[in-house]
Amino acid sequence: MNQKLYYSDAYQQSFTAQIIKQDYDSEGNLYVTLTETTFYPTGGGQPHDTGTLNDISVINVEEVNDEIRHFISSELHTKEVIGKINWQRRFDHMQQHTAQHILSAAFWDHFNIPTIAFHLGKETITIDLDTPELTLETANTALQIANQIVFENHPIHIRWMNLEEARQLPLRKEPTITEDIRVVIIENYDYNGCGGTHPKYTGEVGPIHIIGWERNKGGIRLSFVAGWRALKLMGHHQQIIKDISRQLNSGADDIPNKVTHLLASHKENEKTLQAMNEKLLFVEVNELLQQSKKVAAGTLIAKVFTNRSMQEIAKLSAIITEQNENSITYFVTENEEKLQCILACGKAVTANMNTILKNALPTIEGKGGGNQKSARGGGKAVITGEEFSALLIHLSQEQFEMKYKG
Structure with missing residues (x-):
């Protein structure tokens, strides 16, 4: 234990010792062992000390095979070293x-x-x-x-x-x-x-x-x-409280009540905004219905969106197909380097949305699936949204023609 100076005096910050060995471990890390040391090695849940040996950084300290290894950033070229630990860390x-x-x-x-x-x-x-x-x-x-x-x-x-x-x-x-x-x-x-x-x-x-x-x-x-x-x-927490108090224009003791009130207001605003969005969706549905085209399988509405969420276009599709049993929707959205789509149809349409999607997805290296009435998927934007929409329409026509011939 004599070489472990940190045991005799945990407050000792510097020492002088002789180098016993300077070598590399199996992973190529340079280390030295000393006649004595105040550097504490990792152990018992406590991390190692850091510091310097002759102004060369000690970056790790481990006890291996009953020797304390000081892992250093570069070689030492003297027999004697002056060691200094990072006292703040210790x-x-x-x-x-x-x-x-x-x-x-x-x-x-x-x-x-x-x-x-x-x-x-x-x-x-x-x-x-x-x-x-x-x-x-x-x-x-x-x-x-x-x-x-x-x-x-x-x-x-x-x-x-x-x-x-x-x-x-x-x-x-x-x-x-x-x-x-x-x-x-x-x-x-x-x-x-x-x-x-x-x-x-x-x-x-x-x-x-x-x-x-x-x-x-x-x-x-x-x-x-x-x-x-x-x-x-x-x-740090006190500074956060001060910043919040300033933003809320209230004392620290009033912060909980103010936050509760703000959260309640936020929920009400979210409900109002959601209701407004629902109304806007129905307006958009009417506009889309005006763009519909008669096809062999039913009434088709094909639309390409930019940076539109799948959640929103799925709602549009659901509203249309639930209200119109002969409707078919092919909605494609372009989001940065991705193409995503949702295909859906009303209950009177016999075309298979999942089959059409599965046949189209290889073109965009995509994945997805669903059932006969609704399917969704996505892939890379290797073609434009308009080109992918046209492909979906073409595949649906092929499917209907094959069914008709059958």
Whole structure:
């Protein structure tokens, strides 16, 4: 353990060491091992430190085969190096990791909810709680207890012990090793086997803030932040509230009522707009009916639209074919580099819309389908909408002629 300076002093930010080995791993990544180091390697849910060795960037740190590998951006050409860790990153990890200990202990001690997994991400931290449900009251109470421990500024001790000694303590989890067990003790509160870095007092963790939670694999995954991350998030949220207050011309306390009123108004406006759109569709239907042509199979209405949604042209088609049992609609819409279409007919028409569509789609490398009365599909705009519409008409004529001859 002597080479792991982060265990003897988590606050040490620089050190001098000798290079033991400089090599490439199996994936071609350059790394060095040192006589000692304050760089923490990824492990136990905590990410690695970053920093420099003789001003060369350390981009990753891993413990492989009992050696700590410092992955660097370029070769070192000296035997001795001066290492400096990114202290802001290290202290952030110390805050978040210790906050996890504190919050997990609150859930376990007061609600008998154990933590079964922990992940320290770049933006948030998550713990997986072994419970199918989590109420707002339980989460808020656990959070209040956790922050109380922070404010009480409990000392944090690190002790190395064997299995027999460890079993004398109320550890959260049975150790998996028998010697060199590292126990993080939050005085009068928590005892936890852990290999991460931690501050000397809980007060250094700063405020803990729960962001939210969701169901995950039968349990609950809870997201939170602590320390400087919590302050940054709170400041961000405060700015959002200020911006919304300014836009709504109201105080922060009035935002919920204002939003409720706006949503209600929006729903009413949507209903009004939908009703107006329905009226416009019927106007458009009348205009389309005036363009209809008599064909052998019935009354055909063929139309090519530009940047029109399939939902809208399907409504037009449905209105026409439901009101006119002899009608046939071939509607094609050109949307950027795509052609889409819907073919439909009234109940008195004997032509098969699905067959006509299936015969036309290969021309545009398309896909689609339906039934005898209605079919839709789309493909690439390798021909114009007008050309594709003409193809549909031609195919329908062929189908009717074949049926007639039959």
